[in-house]
Amino acid sequence: MLLNIRIQLLCAALAALCQACLHERHFQASGLAKRQETPLSPLSPEEQILVDSVSNVSISEWSYYYTHGYHVAGKNMSMAEWTADRWRESGWNASVVSYNVYLNYPVNKSLSLTYSNGSTFQPLLEEAVLDADETTSYPNRVPTFHGYSASGSAEAEFVYVGRGQQEDFARLKELGVSIEGKIAISRYGGPFRGLKVKNAQENGMIGAILFTDTADDGNITEANGYAAYPDGPARNPTAVQRGSVQYLSIHPGDPTTPGYPSRKDSPRADTQAVTPRIPSIPISYIDAIPILAALDGYGVDGGTVNRTRWVGALNVSYSTGPAPGTTISMSNLMEDVYTDIWNSIGIINGTNPDETIIIGNHRDAWIVGGAADPNSGTAIIVELSRAFGKLLAQGWRPRRNIVLCSWDAEEYGLVGSTEWVEEYVPWLTDTAVSYLNIDIGAAGAWPYFDATPELHEISTDVMKKVPWMDTNRTMYDAWFEYTGGGIGVLGSGSDYTSFIHNGIGAIDIGAGGGSDDPVYHYHSNYDSYHWMTNFGDPKFLAHKYMAKYLTLLAYNLATAESLPLNVSNWATQMEGYYSDLVDTINSTSDTLDISPLRSALDEFTSRTREIEALEQQAAASKDAALTTLVNHKKRDFQRGFVSQGGLPNREFYKNLIFAPGMDTGYAPTTFPGITESFLAGNISVAAEYVKKTTDAILVAANIIKT
Ligand SMILES: *[C@@H]1O[C@H](CO)[C@@H](O)[C@H](O)[C@H]1NC(C)=O
Ligand SMILES: *[C@@H]1O[C@H](CO)[C@@H](O)[C@H](O)[C@H]1NC(C)=O
Ligand SMILES: *[C@@H]1O[C@H](CO)[C@@H](O)[C@H](O)[C@H]1NC(C)=O
Ligand SMILES: *[C@@H]1O[C@H](CO)[C@@H](O)[C@H](O)[C@H]1NC(C)=O
Ligand SMILES: *[C@@H]1O[C@H](CO)[C@@H](O)[C@H](O)[C@H]1NC(C)=O
Ligand SMILES: *[C@@H]1O[C@H](CO)[C@@H](O)[C@H](O)[C@H]1NC(C)=O
Ligand SMILES: *[C@@H]1O[C@H](CO)[C@@H](O)[C@H](O)[C@H]1NC(C)=O
Ligand SMILES: *[C@@H]1O[C@H](CO)[C@@H](O)[C@H](O)[C@H]1NC(C)=O
Ligand SMILES: *[C@@H]1O[C@H](CO)[C@@H](O)[C@H](O)[C@H]1NC(C)=O
Ligand SMILES: *[C@@H]1O[C@H](CO)[C@@H](O)[C@H](O)[C@H]1NC(C)=O
Ligand SMILES: *[C@@H]1O[C@H](CO)[C@@H](O)[C@H](O)[C@H]1NC(C)=O
Ligand SMILES: *[C@@H]1O[C@H](CO)[C@@H](O)[C@H](O)[C@H]1NC(C)=O
Ligand SMILES: [Zn+2]
Numbered sequence: 245m246l247l248n249i250r251i252q253l254l255c256a257a258l259a260a261l262c263q264a265c266l267h268e269r270h271f272q273a274s275g276l277a278k279r280q281e282t283p284l285s286p287l288s289p290e291e292q293i294l295v296d297s298v299s300n301v302s303i304s305e306w307s308y309y310y311t312h313g314y315h316v317a318g319k320n321m322s323m324a325e326w327t328a329d330r331w332r333e334s335g336w337n338a339s340v341v342s343y344n345v346y347l348n349y350p351v352n353k354s355l356s357l358t359y360s361n362g363s364t365f366q367p368l369l370e371e372a373v374l375d376a377d378e379t380t381s382y383p384n385r386v387p388t389f390h391g392y393s394a395s396g397s398a399e400a401e402f403v404y405v406g407r408g409q410q411e412d413f414a415r416l417k418e419l420g421v422s423i424e425g426k427i428a429i430s431r432y433g434g435p436f437r438g439l440k441v442k443n444a445q446e447n448g449m450i451g452a453i454l455f456t457d458t459a460d461d462g463n464i465t466e467a468n469g470y471a472a473y474p475d476g477p478a479r480n481p482t483a484v485q486r487g488s489v490q491y492l493s494i495h496p497g498d499p500t501t502p503g504y505p506s507r508k509d510s511p512r513a514d515t516q517a518v519t520p521r522i523p524s525i526p527i528s529y530i531d532a533i534p535i536l537a538a539l540d541g542y543g544v545d546g547g548t549v550n551r552t553r554w555v556g557a558l559n560v561s562y563s564t565g566p567a568p569g570t571t572i573s574m575s576n577l578m579e580d581v582y583t584d585i586w587n588s589i590g591i592i593n594g595t596n597p598d599e600t601i602i603i604g605n606h607r608d609a610w611i612v613g614g615a616a617d618p619n620s621g622t623a624i625i626v627e628l629s630r631a632f633g634k635l636l637a638q639g640w641r642p643r644r645n646i647v648l649c650s651w652d653a654e655e656y657g658l659v660g661s662t663e664w665v666e667e668y669v670p671w672l673t674d675t676a677v678s679y680l681n682i683d684i685g686a687a688g689a690w691p692y693f694d695a696t697p698e699l700h701e702i703s704t705d706v707m708k709k710v711p712w713m714d715t716n717r718t719m720y721d722a723w724f725e726y727t728g729g730g731i732g733v734l735g736s737g738s739d740y741t742s743f744i745h746n747g748i749g750a751i752d753i754g755a756g757g758g759s760d761d762p763v764y765h766y767h768s769n770y771d772s773y774h775w776m777t778n779f780g781d782p783k784f785l786a787h788k789y790m791a792k793y794l795t796l797l798a799y800n801l802a803t804a805e806s807l808p809l810n811v812s813n814w815a816t817q818m819e820g821y822y823s824d825l826v827d828t829i830n831s832t833s834d835t836l837d838i839s840p841l842r843s844a845l846d847e848f849t850s851r852t853r854e855i856e857a858l859e860q861q862a863a864a865s866k867d868a869a870l871t872t873l874v875n876h877k878k879r880d881f882q883r884g885f886v887s888q889g890g891l892p893n894r895e896f897y898k899n900l901i902f903a904p905g906m907d908t909g910y911a912p913t914t915f916p917g918i919t920e921s922f923l924a925g926n927i928s929v930a931a932e933y934v935k936k937t938t939d940a941i942l943v944a945a946n947i948i949k950t
Pocket of ligand 1: 463759760
């Protein structure tokens, strides 16, 4: 996963985590009531065959395979073939599809701190090799680096910029801190890392250093008395978060082929629009302490800066600096290449060729391990393929096509999925019903999901069919305890993005830890099989129950005669986005006429009543043609929400109802064309997007009209 999900929740009770998780997910209250204990829903005979097939023993074997070989994007074709082979063994048709894309790989880097008195500090820049964790010592272990980072060097005084959002830079300017020509040191968390580097660059800074702060580790820290990995559940002090510095909120995919699939002979665009020009290097907290400490007493201290999560948990004052005469010298050398990447694609043809359910997970990892990100999800989808194989062996066929995807190069910027969607968008537009994504399938034992509104109901219903972690408690109850019944709006950060922005509904599921669970070493060498079997999911039970869940969800979507998608919930959810927009407008002195949007929502709501009535009529009359008509409306209506031309200055992002925030990259903004233009003071552009969004909702309403 590109994204640092709610891996470490900062609230303990978890019931009210909405604002509290690390990257500030935008939960829309689902309005679901929680009963004391939810009874398990019964299974059909076919569902029983599927869930009985799922075993934590085979999942542990798949996990072992994926976590003991180098599989950075574009480096392991045999792993793609192995994956397709497992699917074929279970009766799926499968092939490996390649694209030729721009990537870059690390060659060399250096970083040193020179105090004004001339003495120096030399950071480690690499993660410690641990005897207990064999893959940390592999000779081909992956160095710490940023994907798509710029080659270059910089030497200058440096400034702490908090989490590196535009507002952090605005605050520094307001305080009179000199930032131009300096190097930025920024904390991870909040916005997507590429946007931190982008903001530094746009503010005239010449290099960026990103560090992990233990304030993001919940209660499980060495300071609270926990031993560090591998001896205990706290963060290993040398752990470094690798990751892409692409400008995710502008567009994902191959930076050189925006809007079209990457072939060897494809025309290539300049990468400047979506990748930085200044070098950046990620470091551990143990390396960050002396660098931050060198700023203590210089510039403005962290408390006075008074910005969200500016002050972390390290023993420093989080002063801005710069410290006169104290400098950093850094260099970063990357090798730029055009290289093949490989998606594995499996298919079970349905009896009805014009409806398709797609299931996807990425396979590439930043490290040899990748036990949670992404290969917990990879092990789960191999197990899912086996479960469907049990039914196929009995001559079973689903009503709808099922397409299973193992993406490459997600980590650099959703590259494998974006290129594939760009290639198959005409067929997807005609037939895709839903896309089901699983990235970090298990980094702990608490399930969560984000989804488009029509999937909320089926997603929670299926959770009531799954017992959780070898107990009689339902997955629904575990999920409810963790999220308070909140279902996130999809922003970006994993492979659902290209689907959403072509008007295809999607869900992103996973399981993670709470603030009192072992710290997940995101994008670090310690996201390994050893960590997983000792801390993350020791018996592969979260893997096992997530596999049962995803299999049942896919089965229900692929086989139900009447598609179990609730269109009315779009009306409900959009009312929430609308009242957020009203609040946004009312919180400023600017005005904006959104009455056309109000009317469009009313129109959409009344059309949802029509389709519900038609659905009941189809069910009562058992009229197959009518059922197909309703199903096709449910399949198609979201295509209306996408607009040619996309959002202002980012044509890729076409969905006018939600998109990743321009300055967040992960977290969503609702009615983004309107909201972001309005907040930026571009009232005429906001008005233009009131019209476009209104039109989009009316197109969707027209599709469900009966
Ligand atoms: C964990 O931290 C939360 C606040 O962050 C606190 O309320 C809770 O008591 C802590 N739990 C433990 C076991 O320390
Ligand atoms: C690809 O991954 C497999 C399985 O982890 C591993 O055995 C193999 O060595 C890797 N290939 C390369 C080229 O590193
Ligand atoms: C890598 O960096 C080291 C130290 O800065 C330098 O001596 C060496 O020449 C560099 N190698 C390459 C290939 O740039
Ligand atoms: C130089 O300054 C640093 C930071 O204040 C200090 O740790 C170090 O001991 C000093 N070195 C000398 C030689 O004075
Ligand atoms: C910090 O900022 C908030 C508003 O963002 C304000 O309410 C608070 O008083 C400020 N605190 C200090 C110490 O300035
Ligand atoms: C924090 O740092 C100061 C010096 O900067 C040192 O005196 C103190 O012992 C440190 N505290 C801890 C808990 O390490
Ligand atoms: C695989 O493809 C073959 C040939 O096109 C077809 O006959 C078969 O039904 C397909 N199998 C599945 C599971 O879709
Ligand atoms: C299976 O579905 C794919 C995609 O619709 C289609 O190209 C292919 O011809 C189908 N195969 C069979 C055997 O129906
Ligand atoms: C689950 O429920 C069944 C039947 O009520 C009971 O026999 C079994 O012991 C329970 N298992 C657990 C783990 O609570
Ligand atoms: C599978 O789960 C069982 C408990 O249901 C556990 O005893 C066993 O150790 C697990 N196997 C693996 C390989 O983790
Ligand atoms: C669809 O969801 C809405 C909540 O948004 C609910 O009121 C309604 O009953 C659901 N429709 C069906 C057919 O389940
Ligand atoms: C927001 O503004 C609208 C019109 O400007 C007004 O009708 C409404 O009462 C305001 N709502 C709130 C919560 O202030
Ligand atoms: Zn991932």
